[in-house]
Amino acid sequence: MVKIITTLGAKSRHELGMILPHEHVFVDLRTPDQHGLPEARVEKVIELMAPEIKRVKDLGVTAIVESSPVGVGRRADILRAVSEATQFPLVVPTGIYREPWVPEWAYHSSEEELYEWMLMELQGQIEESRVQAGWIKLSAGDNGLTEVETKILRAAARAGAGTGAIIGSHTIRGRVVCDQLDIIEDEGYSASRFIWIHAQNEPDIDLNIEIARRGAWIEYDAIGGSLPDEFYIKRIQQMLDANLDSQLLLSHDRGWYDPAKPDGGVPRPFTYINLNFLPKLRAAGIDEAVINSVTCSNPFNAFARP
Numbered sequence: 001m002v003k004i005i006t007t008l009g010a011k012s013r014h015e016l017g018m019i020l021p022h023e024h025v026f027v028d029l030r031t032p033d034q035h036g037l038p039e040a041r042v043e044k045v046i047e048l049m050a051p052e053i054k055r056v057k058d059l060g061v062t063a064i065v066e067s068s069p070v071g072v073g074r075r076a077d078i079l080r081a082v083s084e085a086t087q088f089p090l091v092v093p094t095g096i097y098r099e100p101w102v103p104e105w106a107y108h109s110s111e112e113e114l115y116e117w118m119l120m121e122l123q124g125q126i127e128e129s130r131v132q133a134g135w136i137k138l139s140a141g142d143n144g145l146t147e148v149e150t151k152i153l154r155a156a157a158r159a160g161a162g163t164g165a166i167i168g169s170h171t172i173r174g175r176v177v178c179d180q181l182d183i184i185e186d187e188g189y190s191a192s193r194f195i196w197i198h199a200q201n202e203p204d205i206d207l208n209i210e211i212a213r214r215g216a217w218i219e220y221d222a223i224g225g226s227l228p229d230e231f232y233i234k235r236i237q238q239m240l241d242a243n244l245d246s247q248l249l250l251s252h253d254r255g256w257y258d259p260a261k262p263d264g265g266v267p268r269p270f271t272y273i274n275l276n277f278l279p280k281l282r283a284a285g286i287d288e289a290v291i292n293s294v295t296c297s298n299p300f301n302a303f304a305r306p
């Protein structure tokens, strides 16, 4: 049976309902050259983020996928503490963000070493956190993969093939996604185990459709952000018209505790989709069964593994 690996253990389909597939509880976007800046205290993160989690839990959301990999402040220990304080499961990634956030050690590691590291986190635990990684999060440069990003992707494809874990990548252009899928397939894994994160940023909807036809998941994940709701509704309708709604994921890319800001800054709530966007989708004539599968079954199917 397939399950999603969370901070509160492996969860089966019947234990979960709506899942937000791309949010952040904790992000540190400072690059490795910025030293001597403040660190976060676990209690402070709980104080800021537990109320945000409670708000969305009360609306029926049953799990959130944390999308901060190594390079942008992944802290599995903090995520576990927030989960335990709220009794709310988070799905934590292994993997490494793009340049210039790639840590020094990854440049010196071989593809084999990166593969072994990801496999260890996907099958065992992240650092000493007692949290098992639930998926693989990567990123690519806007104009194409760099050498170190390619090495990380090859390692990820092999770790994915060995575990069934989904690979999600922050990739702005469809052309770069095609290169990523070529590499994943070359390493013996499948396009159907890849999520194109931030697919709304590709101006050409035909590339969203072409890449979905190749098997990949299409994630529209800045809902409630700078693009109007009507833009997303139109893209969703186009995906439905192409019979690709079973590969669609929706999220906010919101949150989070930012250790570079005093007391973590002011988080943006995870509630926009439930309170504002889904009512608009219903008003646009999207059927309840489709909404249910896009918000519940799709994220489960994407992130679950044997």
Ligand SMILES: [Zn+2]
Pocket (backbone or CB within 6 Å): 022, 023, 024, 067, 253
């Ligand atoms: Zn994000």
